[in-house]
Amino acid sequence: MLSQDAPVATPHASGLMGVPSQSEPAALRAVTGASENCATSASIAATLALVNERLAPQRRLVHAGEEIYQAGERFGNLYILNSGFFKIVSTSPDGREQVVSLKFRGDWLGFDGIAGAAYSCNAVAMDTGEVWVLRYEALLAACAADRGLLTAVHEAMSREIGRDRDSLLSMCTLPADARVAEFLRLWAESLARRGLRSDQITLRMTRAEIGNYLGMTLETVSRALSRLARDKVICFATKGRRDVHIPDVAALTVFVQHCLAPQRTLQ
Amino acid sequence: MLSQDAPVATPHASGLMGVPSQSEPAALRAVTGASENCATSASIAATLALVNERLAPQRRLVHAGEEIYQAGERFGNLYILNSGFFKIVSTSPDGREQVVSLKFRGDWLGFDGIAGAAYSCNAVAMDTGEVWVLRYEALLAACAADRGLLTAVHEAMSREIGRDRDSLLSMCTLPADARVAEFLRLWAESLARRGLRSDQITLRMTRAEIGNYLGMTLETVSRALSRLARDKVICFATKGRRDVHIPDVAALTVFVQHCLAPQRTLQ
DNA sequence: CGTTCGATTGAGGAAGATCAATTAATGTGG
DNA sequence: CCACATTAATTGATCTTCCTCAATCGAACG
Numbered sequence: 144m145l146s147q148d149a150p151v152a153t154p155h156a157s158g159l160m161g162v163p164s165q166s167e168p169a170a171l172r173a174v175t176g177a178s179e180n181c182a183t184s185a186s187i188a189a190t191l192a193l194v195n196e197r198l199a200p201q202r203r204l205v206h207a208g209e210e211i212y213q214a215g216e217r218f219g220n221l222y223i224l225n226s227g228f229f230k231i232v233s234t235s236p237d238g239r240e241q242v243v244s245l246k247f248r249g250d251w252l253g254f255d256g257i258a259g260a261a262y263s264c265n266a267v268a269m270d271t272g273e274v275w276v277l278r279y280e281a282l283l284a285a286c287a288a289d290r291g292l293l294t295a296v297h298e299a300m301s302r303e304i305g306r307d308r309d310s311l312l313s314m315c316t317l318p319a320d321a322r323v324a325e326f327l328r329l330w331a332e333s334l335a336r337r338g339l340r341s342d343q344i345t346l347r348m349t350r351a352e353i354g355n356y357l358g359m360t361l362e363t364v365s366r367a368l369s370r371l372a373r374d375k376v377i378c379f380a381t382k383g384r385r386d387v388h389i390p391d392v393a394a395l396t397v398f399v400q401h402c403l404a405p406q407r408t409l410q
Numbered sequence: 411m412l413s414q415d416a417p418v419a420t421p422h423a424s425g426l427m428g429v430p431s432q433s434e435p436a437a438l439r440a441v442t443g444a445s446e447n448c449a450t451s452a453s454i455a456a457t458l459a460l461v462n463e464r465l466a467p468q469r470r471l472v473h474a475g476e477e478i479y480q481a482g483e484r485f486g487n488l489y490i491l492n493s494g495f496f497k498i499v500s501t502s503p504d505g506r507e508q509v510v511s512l513k514f515r516g517d518w519l520g521f522d523g524i525a526g527a528a529y530s531c532n533a534v535a536m537d538t539g540e541v542w543v544l545r546y547e548a549l550l551a552a553c554a555a556d557r558g559l560l561t562a563v564h565e566a567m568s569r570e571i572g573r574d575r576d577s578l579l580s581m582c583t584l585p586a587d588a589r590v591a592e593f594l595r596l597w598a599e600s601l602a603r604r605g606l607r608s609d610q611i612t613l614r615m616t617r618a619e620i621g622n623y624l625g626m627t628l629e630t631v632s633r634a635l636s637r638l639a640r641d642k643v644i645c646f647a648t649k650g651r652r653d654v655h656i657p658d659v660a661a662l663t664v665f666v667q668h669c670l671a672p673q674r675t676l677q
Numbered sequence: 678c679g680t681t682c683g684a685t686t687g688a689g690g691a692a693g694a695t696c697a698a699t700t701a702a703t704g705t706g707g
Numbered sequence: 708c709c710a711c712a713t714t715a716a717t718t719g720a721t722c723t724t725c726c727t728c729a730a731t732c733g734a735a736c737g
Contacts, residue, residue, distance in 0.1 A: 181526070233575045237667060239583040243575040255575070257568035259448070264575065287554065300567045301524035307574035308500045308510040308522065308531065314581055315625035316506040319693065350716065358582035360694055365717055383702070384716065400504060586725065617684065627726055632685055650734070651684065 182302065184338035187249030190295045191275075194223060197285045197292055200275040205268040207347070211252065213265045218256030220276050224248055227272010228347065230356070233264040242356040244307065247333055251299040269347045314358050321402035322357050323367035327377065327387065328395040335392075344387045371398065449569065451605035454516030457562045458542075461490060464552045464559055467542040472535040474614070478519065480532045485523030487543050491515055494539010495614060497623070500531040509623040511574065514600055518566040536614045581625050588669035589624050590634035594644065594654065595662040602659075611654045638665065 182190075194200060200223070205211060211222055214234060224246050231244040231252070243264065246252055256262040257279070286293035313325050327344065335341035346353065350361035350368075357364065368384075371377045376394045380386035389395065449457075461467060467490070472478060478489055481501060491513050498511040498519070510531065513519055523529040524546070553560035580592050594611065602608035613620065617628035617635075624631065635651075638644045643661045647653035656662065 231575075233579050235579055235583070237670065239579065239670075241575075241579040241582050243578050254568050255572045258565045258572060259568075263572050283557075283560070290550075293550070297567075298525045300564075300571065301521050301526075304567065304570055304574065305522045305525060305530050307571065307578065308498075308508075311510050311574065311578055311581065312500045312502055312506065312508040314578065315508050315622075316502065349714090355582070361716080362695085362718085363693060366693095369717075385702095403504065403506075616682090628684080629686085629727085630725060633725095636685075 181336055182249050183336055187337065190249065190299075191223065191225065193289070193292060193295060194275065194277070197289055198277060198281060200277050203274050203276055205272050205274060207268055207270050209268045211266045211268070211274055212256070212262045214261075214263055216256075216262050218253070218260050218262055219279060220253060221279055221282060222252040222266070223275045223277065224250050224252065225273045225275055227274075228269045229272075230267050230269055230348075230352070231264050232267060240355070242352060244303075244310070245356070248337055251296075251303070254300050254303060317399065318402050319357075319359050319363045320367045320370060321399045322359070323353075323364060324371060324376070324395045324398045324402070326353070326357055327371075327389065328392060328399070331389055331392050331395070341392060342389050344389065346385055346387060374398065448603055449516055450603050454604065457566075458490065458492065458516065460556070460559060460562060461542065461544070464556055465544060465548060467544050470541050470543055472539050472541060474535055474537050476535045478533045478535070478541055479523070479529045481528075481530055483523075483529050485520070485527050485529055486546060487520060488546055488549060489519040489533070490542040490544065491517050491519065492540040492542055494541075495536045496539075497534050497536055497615075497619070498531050499534060507622070509619060511570075511577070512597075512623065515604055518563075518570070521567050521570060584666065585669050586624075586626050586630045587634045587637060588666045589626070590620075590631060591638060591643070591662045591665045591669070593620070593624055594638075594656065595659060595666070598656055598659050598662070608659060609656050611656065613652055613654060641665065 202225075203211070205227060211229075212220070226248055229246040229250075229252065230242050231246065233241050233243045235241075246266075252266050252274070253262060255264055282292075282296065286296065313322055317325060330344050330346075331341040334344070348356075350364045354361045354364045368377070368387075372379060375390070376398050378388040378390065380388065469492075470478070472494060478496075479487070493515055496513040496517075496519065497509050498513065500508050500510045502508075513533075519533050519541070520529060522531055549559075549563065553563065580589055584592060597611055597613075598608040601611070615623075617631045621628045621631045635644070635654075639646060642657070643665050645655040645657065647655065
C-alpha cells in the first residue's frame with residue numbers, strides 16, 4: 144500500500160522527501176516518542192499514512208509563487224504538505240505584510256481559517272511541491288471513526304501554537320545576529336528531524352524575505368550571514384549565496400549564546 | 411477586584427451574557443456575525459454553557475501569581491478561563507523569558523501541551539479568577555457525542571493560532587509607540603467583545619511585564635504611555651498610573667497609523 | 678514614617694535602519 | 708553565446724530608534 148504516498152519528485156532535489164512511508168501510525172508514534180514541537184520523520188510518515196488511508200486526499204501539485212489559499216477566502220479545506228516548502232504571510236488592514244511561519248513536509252496548513260470561517264493569511268509555495276487537500280468536514284467525519292486521526296490533527300495544531308510562541312520568544316529576546324543563527328539552526332533541525340541531511344540548506348528565500356520573517360532588514364540579514372561565514376559557523380557554496388553549508392549545527396547554538404553573553408540576563 | 415471581568419461563578423450572572431445554554435456555537439456565530447479572531451460575549455457564553463452542560467467541569471479559584479500549569483509538567487488538562495486574567499510565559503533553555511500571550515474570559519489554556527504530552531510554558535494568574543478544569547480525555551469523549559463541542563475546541567485553537575500571528579505581525583512591523591497603542595486598542599477591543607466597558611482599562615501588569623510582552627524595555631513603555639497621554643489619546647486616573655482611560659478607541663488606531671505615516675510602506 | 682517597589686524622565690550610547698554605491702547572479706533577446 | 712537588463716547581495720556611511728544607566732518621584736505597606 145501507500146505507493147502513491149511517496150512524495151512527488153521535485154526538480155530541485157532540496158529534500159523534504161524520500162522517506163519510506165509504510166508503518167503503523169499510532170503504534171509508531173508511541174515507539175518513537177515524538178516530543179513537543181518535534182515531529183520526527185517516522186511520526187510524520189505515520190500521520191501521512193494514516194491520513195492517506197482514512198481520507199485518500201486529493202493531491203495537488205504546486206509551483207513556486209502559487210497560493211493555495213488567501214486571506215479572506217472562505218474556509219473549507221485543510222492542507223498537509225507532502226513535499227516542497229511554504230511561507231505563511233499575514234497582512235494587516237493597513238497593508239503591513241509579515242511572513243509569520245514557514246511550513247515543511249508533514250506540516251498542516253489552514254488551521255487559521257477554522258475560527259472565522261475564512262482564512263486569515265496567505266499560504267504561498269516557495270518551491271515545487273505537493274499538498275494534500277482535506278475537506279475539513281470530511282476530516283471531522285473521519286476523525287469520528289478514528290481517534291488516532293483526531294489526535295494527529297490536535298497535535299498538529301498544538302505544535303503550531305508552540306512554534307508560533309517560540310518565534311515570538313526569539314523575536315523579542317535575541318539580537319539580530321543570534322536570530323539569524325537561530326533561524327538556520329531551526330531549519331537544520333527541521334531537516335534532521337525529517338531524516339534529511341542537515342548540513343546543507345538551500346534557502347529558497349531572498350534576504351528580504353528572511354529579513355521580513357525575522358523582523359529585520361535585508362542588509363542586517365546579509366551582515367549577520369557574513370559574520371557567521373567569517374566565524375566559520377557557516378560556509379557559502381562556491382557559487383551563489385543561496386546554499387548554506389553548516390559544518391556543525393552545535394556551533395550555531397554556541398554562536399547564539401555568544402551573542403547573548405556580553406549583556407547577560409537581558410530583560 | 412474583578413472590575414473588568416465577569417463575576418466568578420456563573421457565566422449568566424452578568425446581564426450582558428444571558429445566552430441560552432444549549433445553542434450551538436456555530437449557529438450563534440452566524441447570527442452575531444463574529445469574525446476571525448473575534449469571540450463575542452454571546453459566543454463565549456454559549457461555549458461556556460455548552461462545556462458546562464457536557465462536562466460539568468471542576469471549578470478552580472486562582473489568585474494572582476498562582477500558576478495553573480508549568481513548562482515540563484505532564485499534560486492532562488485543558489482549562490477555560492471563566493474570570494480573571496492570565497499571562498502565558500515561555501522560557502528558552504538558556505533562561506530567556508517571554509510573555510507570549512494574555513488570556514481573558516472565554517479563552518482556553520493548555521493547548522501547547524497536547525503535542526508533546528507536556529506543557530511548554532507557564533500559565534500565571536494575574537488576578538483573582540476562576541478556571542474550569544477539563545480532563546483532555548474526558549473532553550475528547552464528550553466531543554464524540556457532541557459535534558458542537560469539538561467545533562468549539564477547534565475554534566479556540568484556531569483563534570489562538572491567529573492571535574499569535576497577529577502578535578508577531580505587530581512585533582515586527584510596528585515601532586514601539588505604535589505597539590503600545592495597539593496593545594491598548596486590542597485590550598479595549600477584547601473587553602468590548604465581552605460586553606464590558608472598554609473605555610477603562612485596569613492594567614494589572616507592571617511596565618516591565620508589558621514591556622516584556624511587547625518586546626521593549628519598561629522605560630520605552632513608560633515613555634510611550636506618556637506620549638499617548640500628552641496627545642490626549644489616553645488619560646491616567648487621578649490616582650495611580652495603572653488605570654488607563656480611553657476616551658475614544660478609534661484615536662488609538664489613528665495614533666498607530668500616525669506612527670507609521672512618516673516612513674510609509676515599510677518593509 | 679521610613680522602606681520598598683514601581684513609574685517617570687533625562688542623558689548618553691549601541692544596535693539596527695536607512696541611504697547609497699558596488700558587485701554578483703539571473704534572465705533575455707539578438 | 709554574448710551583451711544587456713534586471714534582480715539579488717554585499718558593504719560602507721550615516722542617522723534614528725530604542726536600550727542602558729542613573730536620578731527622582733510617587734504610591735503602597737508594614
